[in-house]
Amino acid sequence: MELAFILLAVSVSLFNLWLCLKSLLYSKIIFTRFYSTRYDNNYNPKVAVFVPCKGADNNLKIHLNAIATQNYINYRVTFIVDSVLDPAVEVINRITALYPHTKLLVAGKATTCGQKNHNLLRGIEDDNNESEVYLFADSDVQPHINWLKELIRPLSLESVPVTTGFRWLIPEDNSVSGSLHSMMSAYLCMLIAHQTFRGVWGGSTAIKRKDFEKLNVKELWETSVVDDMTLTRLLFKKRINRVFVPTCLTVSYNTLSRLTDDIQWYSRQAAFLKAYLKPLWIACIVLHALTIGISCSTPVFVLISLLWFPVYKYAIIASLFSLVQMICYGMMKFIYKDNQRFIKWFLYAPLMQVLGFYSLIKPGFSNNIEWRNICYELHRDGRVKSIRELPEKVEIS
Structure with missing residues (x-):
């Protein structure tokens, strides 16, 4: 059980780090030095x-x-x-x-x-x-x-x-x-x-x-x-x-x-x-579910370890995992230089994870998409089945 938890936490952490670091390296170094010159x-x-x-x-x-x-x-x-x-x-x-x-x-x-x-x-x-x-x-x-x-x-x-x-x-x-x-x-x-x-x-x-x-x-x-x-x-x-x-x-x-x-x-x-x-949508749901599941287990393991000491290993692993995920979200801001601060993105990471997961699973219950005051009903293969205009409202694309 302990080994399985460690392997899961390490695997998800490494994958998220890979996503983040590869994007940063490509955006800041690889494209300019190796691609652009061609x-x-x-x-x-x-x-x-x-x-x-x-x-x-x-x-x-x-x-x-x-x-x-x-x-x-x-x-x-x-x-x-x-x-x-x-x-x-x-x-x-x-x-x-x-x-x-x-x-x-x-x-x-x-x-x-x-x-x-x-x-x-x-x-x-x-x-x-x-x-x-x-x-x-x-x-x-x-x-x-x-x-x-x-x-x-x-x-x-x-x-x-x-x-x-x-x-x-x-x-x-x-x-x-x-x-x-x-x-x-x-x-x-x-x-x-x-x-x-x-x-x-x-x-x-x-x-x-x-x-x-x-x-x-x-x-x-x-x-x-x-x-x-x-x-x-x-x-x-x-x-x-x-x-x-x-x-x-x-x-x-x-x-x-x-x-x-x-x-x-x-x-x-x-x-x-x-x-x-x-397939990519399902993969994103699984990744978010694993990330949130391990992160949310952190306070649980910490509290249990106060009563039953052997659980402290899980508390440490979950805490380190949560820290890595928050760092990954904070690092995203370095893709582009602006006035936003790393610490803000770092602290907002848990909320971002929860909202992101909820937003990912929400479309699973409907084939309708509302966009720019229009409701599109889709077939299973993504073809438009019907189009219906909605009352005007302010919306960001």
Whole structure:
């Protein structure tokens, strides 16, 4: 019993450490020193940037302006909405009036797939095969001036069909919910950074047009609810590598203000995972269950050891395990340099584990996904079964 407990605790600790350290090493050292030098700095394909927009928060103009003013000449931007009545249209019109390489496209309502997928496919159709590279971006991030150039540079290699960045959330206040939202996003970033998972993030992904067509991404998106998880599943299935570009982490200050919103957001990510990458979803549940189980046993073993001394070994092992897990969560913040402190992430780690586990198991009881005020009912294979609009409410994507 003692040996089994030790082996389990050590195995889970080493796996979590491996996840964390490999992501950090790749982001800080390996990509810059070993990967980046292989790419052609003079690679200059024609790029079509597609930005689905929904609603208008206070920073929308700043975000869209950052996308429109990239340090790259050979590109054009299409901002896509589902209706001319969308509040984002007013902001988009101001941007398109300033920059001739930008335009507004009204895609209409989706009927067979997620609204974001529909918007992207309408944008691609409007491009009419004129561009060599498609780049998909979210409207709630603020990319740096060289983001586009750096994201497409790995595509200069024939062996690289897809590249991806990720979003880095920075809370504007010291709220618990904002910090947890940032931590949850950082955890996903840590997974994306692993080549093993072949993950892409739809808010910052580039793909060569010829590979988009070769992989039949259009046909996949026409019946699915989300873009990035389905593309990730396709890369898994075809055993195709993609490159995560750590210099293309895009900053966003749109963190959530309530714990219930954190759970809803993370549960939606888990629902996408369940629908399109079910084995990975199950693996995440098992890993979280083991982590929480051993961590929660710490105070139990400590209390029992006060009454029955032989249990002290279990108390020490569980305590060390909990400490390692908290350090791992704290270390995630070093993927990107910001104003958040290690100690805060370290102390919030237990709460993050509990909320993360609850959010992971929550989608197991439903095939419905609510996203951007729309409820999607899915078939077991992830195809959209029905679409129903919900009352308007403020939501973070």
